[in-house]
Amino acid sequence: MKIGVYVCECGSNIASTVDVEAIVEQAKEFPNVEVSRVYKYMCSDPGQEIIKKDIEEKQLDRIVVAACSPRMHEPTFRAVIEDKGLNPYVLEMVNIREQVSWVHENKKDGTEKAASLLKGAVLRSALMQPLEKKKVGVTHKALVIGGGIAGIQAALDLADMGFKTTLVEKTSSIGGKMAQMDKTFPTLDCSQCILSPKMVDVSRHPNIELLSLSEVVEVDGYVGNFKVKIKRNPRYVIEDKCTLCDDCVPVCPVIEHDEYNQGFAPRRAIYIAYPQAIPASYVIDPDACLGIDPLICAKCRDVCGPEAIDFDMQPKIIEDEFGAIILATGYETYPIEKIGEYGYGTIPDVISGLDFERIISSGGPTGGKILRPSDATVPKTVVFIHCAGSRDPSKHLPYCSKVCCMYSTKHALQYKHVVHDGTAINFYIDIRTGGKDYEEFYQRAAEEDHVIYLRGKVSELFQDGDKILIKGADTLSGETVELHADLVVLATGMIPSEGTKEMASLLNVSVGINGFIREAHPKLKPVDTAIAGVFVAGTVTGPKDIPETVSNASGAASRAAGILSQDELEIEGTVAKVEESLCRGCGLCGEACPYSAIELETVNRYGHTMQVAFVNEAMCKGCGSCAAACLNGAINQLGYTDGQILALISALGEE
């Protein structure tokens, strides 16, 4: 056994708090150490050359590098030793920067700690064994779940790169919330005008299979090889046959609230979500229709020229395989009825931001005229209340949803553009305009369009005759404020969409404290999850505006393409290994595994049927939870066996 020890000064990062020369000299006395050296930047080209030269000339078979965190340079040094024919897993890194020099001020303490960590690493490295990297094949097909702007962008990007992509959307049309919007800040361009060309591209793209009215119900497998079951609910209208002639709608006797128009308009039981909907086909609402089991009415079927209506359609389970998955199931707005003090549901002219989007839309229930829900008159004073249910940890959401200041400003501007002599008042806590051209948009609203901004907090709303009385505090003057308005618009924040928790558990990804999906790293891996091959796009991870959602989705698509473009993926050698003769099939390891990589398998041994743990190496991340949980010591974490860890510990605290 010949061990080479290499200590890095990292400029003065390490050398200022650790006496590197001293620990290099000490290391020469550690068992099996053939050579011990120091260099200013071990990760630099000359530093790497020093190691390579020694491996060749001194026939080293284990390498210890004392430098920064292995998160930074373990791959660098593994590549160095691999280049000289050594197995990459016989490298041991000692973190004497983040764990020593950066956390110690006293050089004596730092040097002592570095020396004992280094000794432990040398002892451990003598027990290290070469490990094998396994390879798995890749299915070159992607699954995108959720057809809002995030899912649409991700699917289009992947499809344009040449990958077959299935886009699963639970409602009857893709488009998500952006399809409900009238105009978008900060440019005030029409939302449908920029969204619908993308939706049409989805429907026409030869590489995209669009499954509307569908939901993922089961996910199995691992990166490159996910096996997925998708439940496709019946549309009761054959998409290819429907010509959108509209003959079916007037004969339908059932009237329902139109969800797309936030309930401000009616729809029939047979309907199309909105004119630009994709798939471009009518759909029957099975809960409202009188034709689906039992068949009481078939008026739409009777008048349908192309015979597109089929009341006998049944749900289908589609099974398919995918190399990568992008989750883009979006958000909901905070349930406004939870903010009891604001009177939503009891005061008819208190509405939500999304309600206002539909009321002001030229394609909406009032044809773009701003009318009060109570009496269809034009409101002369409109109050927009920011942070309705947000930044209120004691009662509602603790966080800021980023878009509400901007969309309330947009709404106030839109109102002033329609009702020129009207008064728009924005009641805000702080104005947050972090985005390109956002501050200018707000300044324009305040200065040129005379939108009034009042800093304060609204405490309560009351119906007062045909007006709404708003009571609050002006936090700049310290005075209480009482205002009368004709219409109040509540800017509610974003919460995770319904079913996010269930989806997280299907995909085995975790959710954060506010219920949004947790990224692998909020800064450095914002579109990855802890599960290899599962990515996230858009508001499924937290509040975002459209530009951020779109770039996030393109990021997720390109990360997924990194997997889909390979024929084989390498699986790390540091995985868990079961010693079958010691395993008693208790299943504790499977329960401890955060990656669902362990299952119990029934085997026949010594004439007996028994259960033993089986590790799916492609799913194992080498975290060691199973090895710690196993009561029989039947699982070893390759690269971190008990012997190796004990050797490491034995040196700690030695004088």
Ligand SMILES: Cc1cc2nc3c(=O)[nH]c(=O)nc-3n(C[C@H](O)[C@H](O)[C@H](O)COP(=O)(O)OP(=O)(O)OC[C@H]3O[C@@H](n4cnc5c(N)ncnc54)[C@H](O)[C@@H]3O)c2cc1C
């Ligand atoms: C009132 C209001 C006004 C706004 N105005 C602007 C603006 O002017 N400019 C701007 O930049 N941003 C604006 N925003 C923000 C904007 O709405 C979001 O940035 C954007 O819609 C996020 O898109 P998404 O795809 O992440 O989510 P969503 O639009 O929520 O799309 C998610 C999709 O996933 C589907 N889905 C959900 N669960 C499942 C499931 N289990 N299986 C399959 N499909 C599923 C949903 O049906 C939906 O189609 C506004 C937000 C609000 C509330």
